[in-house]
Amino acid sequence: MAHPNAPLTPEGRRRLCERVDAGRAICHIAAEAGIARQTLGRWYARWTLEGEEGLQDRSSRPLHSPDQTPVEIEDRVEALRRERKVGPVQLVGTLAEEGIELAVSLELTDIVYTSGSLETGGTDDRAGALTGSGQAAGDHAPC
16 A cells, blocks of 8 residues: 555645646646546546545446346356366357357457366367376377
8 A cells, every 4th residue: 555645645645636726727737646637637637526536546447348248157167167178169069059149259268267167177189198208198209
């Protein structure tokens, strides 16, 4: 956490807004503070409408995500991944057979990776298991 007198804390934002109230141009104050004019303009608008409460830190998380994948589909993707140990490309076909249409995209890949279902017990499906000699199965010793 920043110290209380840091320039971009709510207290620092209040000081910048007070300088605008005193008649200085927003663009000059923003340049001196090393921030964008639009940012100071946004803070000043909040300051005038909401007072000091408007200068508090805000979450950048969206209020709603209308395109978010439904939890039921995420659960099904995770279950299929654990059962079949296949990646997003193979899962698309299985899901399509069940009437779930998803493209092989970041959406499906995100579900697979964020669900933790890629953990395969210490071996990487794509690299192949290591043999007792430390070589991947199918690798040959150099001649």
